[in-house]
Amino acid sequence: xxxxxxxxxxxxxxAVLKDPKSRMVLIVPPLIxxxxxxxxxTFDLNRVPIAIYDQDHSEASRDLVAQFLGSRIFERVAxxxxxxxxTPLIDARKVDLVLSIDRRFTRDLLTHQPAxxxxxxxxxxxxxxxIILGYANSIITDFSLDWMQAHGERPxxxxxxxxxxYNPTLSSQWFIVPGIVAVLTxxxxxxxxxxxxxxxxxxxxxxxxxxxxxRQGEILLGKGLPGLLIGGIEASVIILAAVLWFxxxxxxxxxxxxxxxxxxxxxxxxxxxxxxxxxxTQQQALLGAFLFMVPSIMLSGFATPIANMPPxxxxxxxxxxxxxxxxxxxxxxxxxxxxxxxxxxxxAMAGIxxxxxxxxxxxxxxxxx
Amino acid sequence: xxxxxxxxxxxxxxxxxxxxxxxxxxAAALDGITARAERGAVTGVIGPDGAGKTTLMRLAxxxxxxxxxxxxxxxxxxxxxxxDARSRIGYMPQRFGLYEDLTVRENLDLYAKVQNVPxxxxxxxxxxxxxxxxxxPFLSRLAGRLSGGMKQKLGLACTxxxxxxxxxxxxxxVGVDPVSRRELWEIVDHLVRTERMAVVLSTSYLDxxxxxxxxxxxxxxxxxxxTDPASFxxxxxxxxxHVSAAGTGKRQLQERLARTPGVVxxxxxxxxxxxxxxxxxxxxxxxxxxxATPLTIVPVPPxxxxxxxxxxxxxxxxxxxxxxxxxxxxxxEENGSRGTPSPPETTGSAGxxxxxxxxxxxxxxxxxxAVDAVSFAVRRGEIFGLLGANGAGKSTTFRMxxxxxxxxxxxxxxxxxxxxxxxxSARGRIGYMAQKFSLYxxxxxxxxxxxxxxxxxxxxxxxxxxxxxxxxxxxxxxxADAVSRELPLxxxxxxxxxxxxxHEPEILFLDEPTSGVDPLARREFWRRINALAESGVTVLxxxxxxxxxxxxxxxxxxxxxxxxxAGDPESLKARARTAERxxxxxxxAFIALLEAASRPRAA
Numbered sequence: 001x002x003x004x005x006x007x008x009x010x011x012x013x014x015a016v017l018k019d020p021k022s023r024m025v026l027i028v029p030p031l032i033x034x035x036x037x038x039x040x041x042t043f044d045l046n047r048v049p050i051a052i053y054d055q056d057h058s059e060a061s062r063d064l065v066a067q068f069l070g071s072r073i074f075e076r077v078a079x080x081x082x083x084x085x086x087t088p089l090i091d092a093r094k095v096d097l098v099l100s101i102d103r104r105f106t107r108d109l110l111t112h113q114p115a116x117x118x119x120x121x122x123x124x125x126x127x128x129x130x131i132i133l134g135y136a137n138s139i140i141t142d143f144s145l146d147w148m149q150a151h152g153e154r155p156x157x158x159x160x161x162x163x164x165x166y167n168p169t170l171s172s173q174w175f176i177v178p179g180i181v182a183v184l185t186x187x188x189x190x191x192x193x194x195x196x197x198x199x200x201x202x203x204x205x206x207x208x209x210x211x212x213x214x215r216q217g218e219i220l221l222g223k224g225l226p227g228l229l230i231g232g233i234e235a236s237v238i239i240l241a242a243v244l245w246f247x248x249x250x251x252x253x254x255x256x257x258x259x260x261x262x263x264x265x266x267x268x269x270x271x272x273x274x275x276x277x278x279x280x281t282q283q284q285a286l287l288g289a290f291l292f293m294v295p296s297i298m299l300s301g302f303a304t305p306i307a308n309m310p311p312x313x314x315x316x317x318x319x320x321x322x323x324x325x326x327x328x329x330x331x332x333x334x335x336x337x338x339x340x341x342x343x344x345x346x347x348a349m350a351g352i353x354x355x356x357x358x359x360x361x362x363x364x365x366x367x368x369x
Numbered sequence: 370x371x372x373x374x375x376x377x378x379x380x381x382x383x384x385x386x387x388x389x390x391x392x393x394x395x396a397a398a399l400d401g402i403t404a405r406a407e408r409g410a411v412t413g414v415i416g417p418d419g420a421g422k423t424t425l426m427r428l429a430x431x432x433x434x435x436x437x438x439x440x441x442x443x444x445x446x447x448x449x450x451x452x453d454a455r456s457r458i459g460y461m462p463q464r465f466g467l468y469e470d471l472t473v474r475e476n477l478d479l480y481a482k483v484q485n486v487p488x489x490x491x492x493x494x495x496x497x498x499x500x501x502x503x504x505x506p507f508l509s510r511l512a513g514r515l516s517g518g519m520k521q522k523l524g525l526a527c528t529x530x531x532x533x534x535x536x537x538x539x540x541x542x543v544g545v546d547p548v549s550r551r552e553l554w555e556i557v558d559h560l561v562r563t564e565r566m567a568v569v570l571s572t573s574y575l576d577x578x579x580x581x582x583x584x585x586x587x588x589x590x591x592x593x594x595x596t597d598p599a600s601f602x603x604x605x606x607x608x609x610x611h612v613s614a615a616g617t618g619k620r621q622l623q624e625r626l627a628r629t630p631g632v633v634x635x636x637x638x639x640x641x642x643x644x645x646x647x648x649x650x651x652x653x654x655x656x657x658x659x660x661a662t663p664l665t666i667v668p669v670p671p672x673x674x675x676x677x678x679x680x681x682x683x684x685x686x687x688x689x690x691x692x693x694x695x696x697x698x699x700x701x702e703e704n705g706s707r708g709t710p711s712p713p714e715t716t717g718s719a720g721x722x723x724x725x726x727x728x729x730x731x732x733x734x735x736x737x738x739a740v741d742a743v744s745f746a747v748r749r750g751e752i753f754g755l756l757g758a759n760g761a762g763k764s765t766t767f768r769m770x771x772x773x774x775x776x777x778x779x780x781x782x783x784x785x786x787x788x789x790x791x792x793x794s795a796r797g798r799i800g801y802m803a804q805k806f807s808l809y810x811x812x813x814x815x816x817x818x819x820x821x822x823x824x825x826x827x828x829x830x831x832x833x834x835x836x837x838x839x840x841x842x843x844x845x846x847x848x849a850d851a852v853s854r855e856l857p858l859x860x861x862x863x864x865x866x867x868x869x870x871x872h873e874p875e876i877l878f879l880d881e882p883t884s885g886v887d888p889l890a891r892r893e894f895w896r897r898i899n900a901l902a903e904s905g906v907t908v909l910x911x912x913x914x915x916x917x918x919x920x921x922x923x924x925x926x927x928x929x930x931x932x933x934x935a936g937d938p939e940s941l942k943a944r945a946r947t948a949e950r951x952x953x954x955x956x957x958a959f960i961a962l963l964e965a966a967s968r969p970r971a972a
Contacts, residue, residue: 003823006823007823007824010820011809011812011820015809018812018852019811204805204807207768207803208801209824210773212796212797212821214824
């Protein structure tokens with residue numbers, strides 16, 4: 001039996017590697033995506049264009065503006081003399097933020113009254129707007145504290161002192177890059193496996209395979225193991241790149257990471273084979289793969305936190321293998337967590353893998369077209 | 370107005386060559402073709418798949434960029450004035466782009482709009498087209514619901530919404546049932562006769578050549594003949610015979626005759642062996658049969674195919690088709706017939722019990738009944754054919770027998786098993802060769818053989834021996850490392866058969882095994898199948914090809930999911946025998962059956 005399954009695996013690998021097109025799909029797009037995602041997909045804001053409308057023209061207001069511009073976060077692109085230019089600038093997306101300092105600013109500060117500073121932010125991209133406001137807020141808080149100290153006032157009773165555990169500089173690259181391991185492994189495995197049965201259906205070789213003495217479990221193994229091999233290699237390359245190129249710390253051991261990877265790739269293979277055995281043509285398989293891929297990334301916690309989703313959707317994400325693997329891969333990378341921590345994730349992925357592989361094997365023979 | 374003969378011809382090709390490049394390799398599709406097609410006549414472009422027919426048609430229609438040579442349509446240079454030429458051409462590709470979700474009328478309207486046909490006069494033209502194609506009663510039917518033959522006719526009607534001067538038809542009759550095929554030809558003849566249209570029609574069916582005014586014979590991209598069919602066939606006149614021998618099976622007789630010196634071609638035709646000799650004159654029984662078996666020899670009129678085979682065999686080895694050496698009966702054949710699998714051990718089933726058995730086999734897809742209570746039985750060592758047009762239900766029956774599709778109703782037994790429910794090992798008893806030779810195209814010949822040897826669980830040293838046997842027996846040795854996708858069609862077919870025979874199966878399933886391959890490769894293929902049947906292998910063949918039906922011991926003729934008739938080829942043909950047709954062909958028999966089947970319903 002093993003000899004026959006081995007022959008199937010060798011054939012499958014040869015078919016993938018001998019075809020220059022599928023060989024390219026395995027190497028070039030993941031590499032490009034790794035670089036693009038690694039650098040481009042970040043929540044950190046840099047050089048946000050702002051306009052300054054300083055009506056006070058005092059030392060204090062110049063200090064505040066200097067603190068805004070001193071950070072690399074904001075960059076002045078306009079200085080306004082009248083309020084009328086605010087709306088056109090924001091409408092034209094020339095600036096994301098307008099800092100407007102009232103002409104009573106210094107007077108209020110000196111008379112110990114709350115000194116109003118107006119921030120007008122472009123709210124069309126709500127996520128960015130919130131981040132900008134957060135930065136601006138902390139600059140204004142710092143300014144207030146400095147002012148009080150310099151003018152011998154009593155400091156405010158409670159002072160915030162933040163330490164970020166696991167990611168001291170709050171670099172979003174540390175958060176995103178381990179996630180890319182999951183995303184790219186899923187894309188490549190799903191494409192390799194998802195198209196394989198459909199391709200054989202198109203050329204008629206799948207019927208040929210079904211009339212040989214192969215049992216459906218053996219076909220499943222023969223189709224799945226090459227995917228496991230390719231997905232594993234792909235993931236290892238990205239893990240290496242994450243550590244060596246992006247400098248993300250790999251604090252945990254390899255065992256919990258690879259155990260998670262094994263279960264994750266197995267569940268992706270199961271889903272890929274299911275799509276593949278339902279599809280009649282490669283085109284249908286490709287559409288099916290994307291139909292699965294997009295929501296699975298959206299609902300995985302790769303970019304947006306699952307905790308923010310409505311409860312029903314949160315429950316739904318349990319069916320998403322990527323959600324579980326993201327917890328494992330981020331946990332191992334940043335926390336250095338051990339395998340014991342991930343038992344619920346391992347169990348969930350094992351369940352998804354088992355169910356989907358079984359369903360795929362069943363569909364191989366039952367599917368009538 | 371000048372006389373027709375002074376006008377430029379409908380189509381003129383001058384030194385036309387074309388090559389396709391893929392993955393750095395160049396494959397010549399056409400090689401220096403110089404030919405012409407006359408006005409007001411049907412010109413056949415005839416040759417097996419891969420001969421370059423479609424390339425030639427597409428070049429003539431201006432759909433492919435001409436690289437070398439010159440093509441003129443009605444005197445217009447196609448490369449220089451493609452739009453001008455295209456406005457006078459009607460082109461129907463192999464798979465005409467019908468919109469299956471639109472009705473017949475909507476398809477016609479759409480093509481009229483696409484072709485910018487003015488509203489005025491369309492009414493009359495449509496009526497004429499619908500009358501000609503017999504589609505008038507089906508105007509509101511969805512194109513996807515039409516039969517294969519009706520789809521082809523609708524495609525033709527859509528091509529003709531604008532009256533072209535030159536009509537290019539690329540394999541319009543492939544896979545179409547014989548009745549529709551005859552009707553398509555009647556339409557073509559009608560167009561030529563009444564509208565003086567020039568028709569250039571490509572086909573791989575050699576018997577269609579006889580319906581053309583002139584033919585261009587293509588073989589591996591070369592023009593090997595350009596004549597009128599009658600005088601082409603006459604080249605072998607007096608050299609064709611029907612031979613039969615009392616007491617000798619037709620297959621042994623054919624095998625022996627094929628090896629006799631002086632015999633160019635020997636094929637099975639029902640109960641007879643059709644023989645074409647090297648030189649004319651009366652064939653003497655003594656010459657053919659030194660063992661003095663009493664032979665009956667009847668001279669028969671020459672066929673187009675006889676000449677074609679004689680021509681291919683006499684052409685130089687460099688241009689020979691892949692199967693030539695073996696088909697000629699030279700060395701590989703000697704060890705070949707000995708190398709064919711030894712008779713498989715008999716199964717538990719005793720004596721006369723059928724090896725393949727179907728009883729009221731039915732398959733429904735929704736409300737559509739693809740196979741309707743089909744019953745037949747095949748004995749050991751028999752070659753059994755399922756003959757029918759595309760959509761007749763033969764592929765569905767075939768897939769049920771192989772265990773690929775569950776029947777909706779009825780019982781079936783293959784070697785005593787229902788392959789769908791039986792243990793996986795039961796599948797090791799059957800060999801399967803699918804339509805279009807499904808092989809792993811990216812893998813080399815050797816890798817394909819190795820894979821199937823392992824798939825059938827052959828163990829060393831037997832496995833190695835079988836792979837060596839396949840390479841040797843099928844002449845694949847020199848191509849062992851060639852990528853199978855790039856093999857010529859004849860070699861693909863050999864490789865597919867080699868893979869199917871790897872494990873010496875007792876039952877062989879063949880789905881359209883020789884459709885489109887050249888006549889020599891087809892002969893070689895059937896020689897092997899005959900040898901296998903002689904050694905006790907049971908063979909089930911599906912085909913829409915009348916000629917392949919002749920090789921069968923018995924056949925079931927299928928139409929619309931039902932068995933119209935079953936029996937041996939001779940008795941089926943005998944049913945169609947009439948006073949004006951004393952020697953009906955298989956096609957005549959098929960048409961007679963279809964007509965008989967539709968008559969009670971029409972009444």
